Amino acid sequence: MKNIIIVGVGPRGLYALEKLVEAIGSFEINQEIHISLIEPTDQLGSGHVYDTDQPETNWINITDRALEADLQGRPVITINGLNIEGFPSYRQWNRTKTSEKIRQMDVFPQRAHMGRYLRERFESIAGTLSSTGLLTIFKDRVTAVKRDSDRFKVVLVKHKAMMADEVLLSIGHQSTANSEQIKRWRKHVIKYNNLHLFEKTYPIENLMRIPELYSGKTVALRGFGLAMIDVVRMLSEGLGGQFTLTDVQARTMHYEPSGKEPSAIIPFSLDGLSVVPKPLNESIDQLFQPTSEHEDKLRGAIKKAVSNPKDIIDTRFLLGPMAEICAAVYCRPNGSAISHDLSKAEVFTLIRRWLLDEDFSHDLIVPKDQLPETSMQDFVNMAVTGKQVSLDYSIGQVWRLLQPLMYEELAHSNLSSEILAQIVHLDERIKRYSYGPPMDSIQQLLALIAADILKIRLVDDPDIALDEEGWHFESDKSSDTATILINTVLDSPKLIEVDTMLVKELLKDGMMQPLHPSLGVLTDREGCVITVTDEKIPLALIGRLAKGTLLGVDAILECFGSPIEQWVEGVVKRLNPNVSVSHLR
Helix, strand or coil, X not given: CEEEEEECCCXXXXXXXXXXXXXXXXXXXXXXXXXXXXXXXXXXXXXXXXXXXCCCCCECCCCHHHHHHHCCCECCEEECCEEECCECCHHHHHHHHCCCCCCCCCCCCEHHHHHHHHHHHHHHHHHHHHHHCCEEEECCCEEXXXXXXXXXXXXXXXXXXXXXXXXXXXXCCCCECCCHHHHHHHHHHCCCCCCEEECCCCCHHHHHCCHHHCCCCEEEEECCCHHHHHHHHHHHHHHCCEEEEEECCCCEEEEECCCCCCCEEEEEECCCCCCCCCCCCHHHHHHHCCCHHHHHHHHHHHHHHHHCHHHCCCCHHHHHHHHHHHHHHHCCCCCCECCCCXXXXXXXXXXXXXXXXCCCCCCCCCCCCCCHHHHHHHHHHHHHHCCCECHHHHHHHHHHXXXXXXXXXXXXXXXXXXXXHHHHHHHHHHHHHHCCCCHHHHHHHHHHHHCCCECCCCCECCEEEEECCEEEEECCCCEEEXXXXXXXXXXXXXXXXXXXXXXXXXXHCCCCCECCCCCCECECCCCEEECCCCCEEEEEECCHHHECCECCCCCHHHHHCHHHHHHHHHHHHHHCCCCCCHHHC
């Protein structure tokens, strides 16, 4: 019997199970197969990111429209003479769970809502498989995976070690070693009962174990991104405050305090730049939609580059066509752009300069040195009206719409690790725009600023001192002191800094290696890790920790894509080298 183990049963683990069972049922494997799933939580299918029990204040930053278009259902699967019912697409499922929505604005679901879809989808296949003996689920944590001849020994915390012929690590976010700053703060707060440090944002319920802790206090938030917004919403609406719309069309809001929230919330970051809202609705989003010819141009440029990697010395192969497409979109005669008299060639030059230099400034680009709330309001106006759109906002939206194509074509490319690191760095920089939150999230922040609860004069890299009174923040604009600090900066997928036992053991044993010092694991096209001796072994890793080998690792839709399908193809070929599996995708 061949035992296949999937470690981590979030959305990727769910899709891996579905595609693996589908493949086993479709091909003559001629071997008895058993599948083991190992997951330390009860959130099977959803994982901790889409935990079904998390607060309603945690939102997804992907629209229902995008999810309904791209998250397909599962077909009926036949295996060993047994029919496993299909499961509906997100669109079909969502329309049965929610009332018909007003489509004048895009809807962004709560993470728990997505989690319920994933949990139901998992249960609809796992129950049947478990009853037949094909599948066993272990609620446990893996601490190590060891080579044992031509198999693997999977070491668990509570259960006995298990032997496996194939292992897939679908382990999602992994914690990294704390920064020296956090380590220093941790040591300090141990001395004082009046000071509180929360080193992790999620699960956000951990921040609410003592809700009365925050009343009337000053709370500092390390970070100014999407996780910070979840925490701010928890510290306001989650503590009984209410946001009310004052203008339905513009989505402006007023905040009514409950009296239980902090007296002040102080976010801070290294650059003080806020995330940028997505367009209000589909019609505004269409203003930034590239044409099929644009997509063909970008796809061709990337294919040419990855087929001749030795000729690629920098990122210009990507920036050239990207800038050309962004210039064509910005210069459309639809009246959306800020009025200008530049030619398309001149706009192209501006875009290239901005992509190469994040500090490049121009009248068409929102200034980085203006007040953060002014920039937030500027971007809100663009997202609501589709008028007077800045060049940087337009680039960010075009980039977002082209990301799936870029991610697909650059996956498992043979470009140098240094070039890939540069591409990842640029993509991360543009995520401020491309991975932006819903309009309502930014309007809530602006409402809290107007209510004098959210204070952002210290957001841009303040000086920080710590004593028995708390964290003292100071800049040339303001100063304040907080007694509570919450770290909302999420761990980066940098392999060499991961501090979970499983990953550290694999690195120590030479069973995996980083693609680049700043990136994730080096794998082959089927997701199998490449050992330090350049050996390919049937231990696969797919997901966030493969950053660089894969670019698209941070969105729910990326969990249901070709990397999992390619892994399944590899498993099937190893089980029976004579089968053709190309039609699985």
